[in-house]
Amino acid sequence: MREALFVKQNTEKWKRYDEMQLANPDELANRFTEITNDLAYSKTFYPNSKTTAYLNGLASKLHRSVYKNKKEKSHRFVNFWRTELPLLFFIHKKQIVYALIFFLASCSIGAISAKYDDTFIRLILGDGYVNMTNDNIAKGDPFGVYKQANPVLMFIQIGANNIYVSLYTFVLGIIFSFGSIVSLFRNGVMLGSFQYFFFSKGLGLQSVLVIWIHGTLEISAIVLAGAAGLVLGNSMLFPKTYTRKASILKGAKDGLKIVLGLVPIFIVAAFFESFITRHTEMPMWLSSFILLASATFIIWYVFIYPAKINKKTII
Numbered sequence: 001m002r003e004a005l006f007v008k009q010n011t012e013k014w015k016r017y018d019e020m021q022l023a024n025p026d027e028l029a030n031r032f033t034e035i036t037n038d039l040a041y042s043k044t045f046y047p048n049s050k051t052t053a054y055l056n057g058l059a060s061k062l063h064r065s066v067y068k069n070k071k072e073k074s075h076r077f078v079n080f081w082r083t084e085l086p087l088l089f090f091i092h093k094k095q096i097v098y099a100l101i102f103f104l105a106s107c108s109i110g111a112i113s114a115k116y117d118d119t120f121i122r123l124i125l126g127d128g129y130v131n132m133t134n135d136n137i138a139k140g141d142p143f144g145v146y147k148q149a150n151p152v153l154m155f156i157q158i159g160a161n162n163i164y165v166s167l168y169t170f171v172l173g174i175i176f177s178f179g180s181i182v183s184l185f186r187n188g189v190m191l192g193s194f195q196y197f198f199f200s201k202g203l204g205l206q207s208v209l210v211i212w213i214h215g216t217l218e219i220s221a222i223v224l225a226g227a228a229g230l231v232l233g234n235s236m237l238f239p240k241t242y243t244r245k246a247s248i249l250k251g252a253k254d255g256l257k258i259v260l261g262l263v264p265i266f267i268v269a270a271f272f273e274s275f276i277t278r279h280t281e282m283p284m285w286l287s288s289f290i291l292l293a294s295a296t297f298i299i300w301y302v303f304i305y306p307a308k309i310n311k312k313t314i315i
Contacts, residue, residue, distance in 0.1 A: 001241075003046045010038060010241065018058055027087060032062040033250075037242050083309060085261040088254055090306035092231050099184060099227040103219075106188025107195075114193040114200075124193045133197070142203055143210050146278045159270035162218060163263060166225035170259045173229025176237055180229025187222055209287040210280050214273035216294035221262045221269065224302070228255035 017031050039055040046052055089096065113120045122130050129145075136144040149157075165187075172179025198207035235251020242250065276290070 001045070003049060003051060006042070006046075006241065007051055014038075014055070014058060017062065027084065028062070032059070035059045035062055037246055041241055080257075081261060081264075085257065086301065086306040086309045088258055088261075089302050090310045092227065092254065092258070093303070093306070095230040095234065096224065096227040096302065099180075099223050099230055102181060103184045103188045103223050103226065106185045107192035110189035110192025110194075111196040112192075113189070114196040121193050121197050124190055125197070130197070137201060137203070141280070142198070142201070142206070143277075143280045146210075146273065146280065149274075151274045151278065155270050155274035158273055159267050162221070162266040162270060166221060166259055166262055166266065169222065169225040170228045170232065170255055173232035173255065174236070175233070177230050177233025180226050180233060183229070184223070184226040187219075191219065209284060209291070210277060212291050213277050213287055213294075214269045216291055216298065217265050217269035217272070220294075220298045220302075221265045224262055225259055228258040231255040231258070 014035070017035060035055060036059050039052070039059050042049070042052040042055050110124070114124075132145065133142065136142050141147075165183075169180055169183040169187075172183050195204075195207065195211075198204060198211075232248075232251045232255040235247045236244065239247035272290070
């Protein structure tokens with residue numbers, strides 16, 4: 001790469017880091033790692049240039065800042081969700097948007113397929129589930145499946161399964177992002193056909209008010225896990241100025257942090273599904289409130305709050 005192109009691609013980042021004062025030691029360390037990688041690249045290809053001299057000075061400045069703030073704060077655990085995770089959402093917002101778009105497209109494919117093929121729903125959801133739900137509808141309790149199991153046992157099983165699915169979706173990203181895309185497609189098609197099944201029975205609104213009490217958080221977290229997989233896969237495909245090894249390590253670290261950060265969301269979603277969703281006759285205003293509150297939280301925490309946090313890191 002020509003030096004002029006290298007400088008053009010990274011000038012804005014270097015200037016931002018040079019002027020930036022970060023409150024989060026881990027974020028500061030990440031910036032230092034990025035600059036040292038750029039410095040190593042510059043030393044290799046432009047050893048006697050002004051670019052290398054500038055990066056050397058910037059790396060020294062960040063090095064002093066890192067060791068000045070090396071001592072961990074007592075609220076490290078809280079700061080992860082308050083600062084570090086939102087900043088990762090901001091840095092990787094493109095992957096989050098791509099994962100969401102692909103998931104919604106997959107849902108549409110599932111719903112359309114279910115509409116024009118009577119056997120598709122049974123193929124996706126299984127004969128046992130469809131027959132059981134049809135029996136519950138005939139009994140006047142279409143969502144009785146949520147009332148059958150012991151709530152505590154149900155909470156443990158659902159929480160563990162959701163965390164497994166998110167980790168599985170993330171790890172599949174190692175297959176050049178394709179694996180995570182396949183997992184998102186599978187879950188999207190399943191959700192689309194599942195939701196269409198209830199609409200075809202005249203239970204569309206009721207299904208939304210019942211199922212999405214827990215589904216809002218659960219599905220949002222699965223999409224974010226898919227985005228984490230794209231972060232991992234893209235780090236292999238597009239290393240930019242990093243070595244491929246350094247890029248993969250960074251992508252794996254960021255993606256894993258995102259997935260682990262989703263664990264509390266999955267736990268809350270499992271709690272809702274096990275202890276709240278089973279009350280299918282709750283007032284419409286209450287179920288609507290839970291659904292909207294969950295959606296508002298996701299939009300705020302994944303998109304709005306990260307943008308505000310990112311602005312605060314620049315003084």
